[in-house]
Amino acid sequence: xNGQNGTRAGQTSTAKGGAAALSxxxxxxxxxxxxxxxxxxxxxGFGEVFGFLGPNGAGKTTIVRTLGTLIKxxxxxxxxxxxxxxxxxxxxxxQRISVMPEWPGLxxxxxxxENLGCFADLYGVPDPRDRIDRALRAxxxxxxxxxxxxxxxxxxxxxxxxxxxxxxxxxxxFLDEPTAGLDPIAARDVHELIAGLGRNGVTIFLTIHRLDExxxxxxxxxxxxxxxxxxxxxxxxxxxxxxxxLAVRTLVPLADPGWVFGxxxxxxxxxxxxxxxxxxxxxxxxxxxxxxxRALVSAGADVLSISEPRHSLEDVxxxxxxxxxxxxxx
Amino acid sequence: xxxxxxxxTRRIRAVFRKELREYRRSGNIVFAMAVIPFIFLIQPLIQVxxxxxxxxxxxxxxxxxxxxxxxxxxxxxxxxxxxxxxxRQQGTLxxxxxxxxxxxxxxxxxxxxxxxxxxxxxxAVDAVFLACVRLFASPPVAxxxxxxxxxxxxxxxxxxxxxxxxxxxxxISARSTDIRVAQQLGMLASLPTVxxxxxxxxxxxxxxxxxALGAAALLLVLNAAGWRLVSALFNxxxxxxxxx
Numbered sequence: 001x002n003g004q005n006g007t008r009a010g011q012t013s014t015a016k017g018g019a020a021a022l023s024x025x026x027x028x029x030x031x032x033x034x035x036x037x038x039x040x041x042x043x044x045g046f047g048e049v050f051g052f053l054g055p056n057g058a059g060k061t062t063i064v065r066t067l068g069t070l071i072k073x074x075x076x077x078x079x080x081x082x083x084x085x086x087x088x089x090x091x092x093x094x095q096r097i098s099v100m101p102e103w104p105g106l107x108x109x110x111x112x113x114e115n116l117g118c119f120a121d122l123y124g125v126p127d128p129r130d131r132i133d134r135a136l137r138a139x140x141x142x143x144x145x146x147x148x149x150x151x152x153x154x155x156x157x158x159x160x161x162x163x164x165x166x167x168x169x170x171x172x173x174f175l176d177e178p179t180a181g182l183d184p185i186a187a188r189d190v191h192e193l194i195a196g197l198g199r200n201g202v203t204i205f206l207t208i209h210r211l212d213e214x215x216x217x218x219x220x221x222x223x224x225x226x227x228x229x230x231x232x233x234x235x236x237x238x239x240x241x242x243x244x245x246l247a248v249r250t251l252v253p254l255a256d257p258g259w260v261f262g263x264x265x266x267x268x269x270x271x272x273x274x275x276x277x278x279x280x281x282x283x284x285x286x287x288x289x290x291x292x293x294r295a296l297v298s299a300g301a302d303v304l305s306i307s308e309p310r311h312s313l314e315d316v317x318x319x320x321x322x323x324x325x326x327x328x329x330x
Numbered sequence: 331x332x333x334x335x336x337x338x339t340r341r342i343r344a345v346f347r348k349e350l351r352e353y354r355r356s357g358n359i360v361f362a363m364a365v366i367p368f369i370f371l372i373q374p375l376i377q378v379x380x381x382x383x384x385x386x387x388x389x390x391x392x393x394x395x396x397x398x399x400x401x402x403x404x405x406x407x408x409x410x411x412x413x414x415x416x417x418r419q420q421g422t423l424x425x426x427x428x429x430x431x432x433x434x435x436x437x438x439x440x441x442x443x444x445x446x447x448x449x450x451x452x453x454a455v456d457a458v459f460l461a462c463v464r465l466f467a468s469p470p471v472a473x474x475x476x477x478x479x480x481x482x483x484x485x486x487x488x489x490x491x492x493x494x495x496x497x498x499x500x501x502i503s504a505r506s507t508d509i510r511v512a513q514q515l516g517m518l519a520s521l522p523t524v525x526x527x528x529x530x531x532x533x534x535x536x537x538x539x540x541x542a543l544g545a546a547a548l549l550l551v552l553n554a555a556g557w558r559l560v561s562a563l564f565n566x567x568x569x570x571x572x573x574x
Binding site: 031062065068069070071072090091092094095097098099100101103104105106107109110114117118119121122123124148161164 | 337340341343344345347348351352355356420421422423424425426427428429430431432566567570571
């Protein structure tokens with residue numbers, strides 16, 4: 001680990017070019033003495049899929065509700081879909097965004113089409129029938145339009161909630177834990193729908209627990225634990241947080257590994273993991289690997305493998321959250 | 331301006347239609363609304379049927395029919411008290427609050443949806459009472475009881491009293507976290523209106539045209555103020571962030 005924790009709270013991480021769909025500066029929310037989130041700053045560009053990660057109680061849902069104009073921030077400022085986040089602008093902002101809460105919140109006695117019809121009117125969309133048809137097609141639910149929502153499985157209800165969020169053609173779509181509580185197949189379906197929306201240029205602000213999904217779906221992710229811990233593309237976060245390494249395995253342990261690895265300029269440090277297994281810290285794996293191979297062959301070693309271990313987003317997440325736990329205990 | 335008005339009307343209509351569909355799909359809601367008023371009707375009808383023709387002259391100086399105005403005070407209070415807190419507990423409120431609907435539009439849609447079945451139940455009870463009196467009471471008693479000014483007062487005051495009761499119920503609902511508490515408080519809050527209608531029915535307060543006009547004007551003002559009051563009490567953050 002190189003000890004870098006990426007972008008910290010207070011710094012603004014910028015969107016991937018162009019105008020910002022969401023711009024948040026020093027945003028915070030307190031409920032009495034309890035801090036929900038504090039000094040959060042970031043920007044999201046139009047068409048970006050942005051993932052918000054964090055443990056339970058980190059403030060993810062409160063941020064969604066704040067940017068969705070349901071909750072007033074206690075500090076900081078934000079611009080949502082180009083409109084300053086103020087109480088007076090609430091209705092105007094809500095006209096340009098959609099929020100899919102964690103709980104689908106469907107009217108269970110009403111059919112899918114009736115639920116969507118109600119929300120089409122609340123959004124004031126023109127040509128509601130056409131919008132409803134399009135939204136149902138987008139979530140592959142055209143054949144269930146007349147089914148009462150109470151008869152649908154949890155996965156299908158989640159899809160209806162997604163269709164509802166698509167009705168107004170939002171500039172920014174907030175999805176709060178869209179796959180929470182779904183079985184793997186239903187989660188995969190929702191995941192594919194989100195990926196499709198992202199490909200179609202919809203700006204998506206996603207709070208998510210499943211780190212593998214975040215890694216696949218999101219252009220950038222942020223890790224929140226009341227304050228923003230880091231932000232950036234998943235690959236960049238890995239590079240920021242973890243030292244680049246090469247893992248070397250030989251058939252038998254090297255007689256003098258210090259002589260083999262210590263003389264290589266591409267290797268900054270090394271240690272033996274187990275018998276015949278070595279971890280080398282390198283700055284540029286592509287340059288170091290051939291040099292290490294040559295040195296091992298010269299030393300007469302029987303090389304089994306030389307590989308660059310990949311850290312997952314989960315490793316990044318756990319590293320940061322564990323840091324927070326240690327800091328709070330200290 | 332007309333465009334913005336039509337959007338507002340559409341949102342109010344969306345809430346109103348959604349509510350009515352839910353009433354339609356769940357017969358229990360309307361049944362529960364209707365059953366108490368009809369039970370409420372049994373005792374006065376028995377009394378009316380027991381009145382001898384010789385006592386009809388005394389009835390001409392009473393305004394017993396106005397006793398039925400208690401029904402539009404009680405019936406909508408229960409339904410309206412469920413309106414906001416019920417949606418909140420079902421988890422259906424948050425998605426609605428994320429739409430551009432304004433709070434005055436939302437509460438108006440809710441109020442109209444409570445008013446329609448409540449007024450319908452109240453009018454149905456009135457109609458049954460009038461029909462029973464006309465058909466089964468002795469003719470002198472029937473003609474003493476069924477007087478056009480009282481019937482007109484019944485027709486005109488029913489929606490106004492129901493609306494007032496609805497605003498009180500919605501105000502309680504917007505500030506409650508528990509459906510049962512909201513409905514009990516809604517019932518309690520409707521009692522002052524029931525007391526006033528009873529005092530009029532029992533001639534403690536003498537009903538006159540001037541009193542009727544004054545009461546109608548007061549109810550109109552109270553209903554307009556009720557809409558504003560409930561809209562002001564309807565706080566998105568409080569409804570979302572405070573514990574369910």
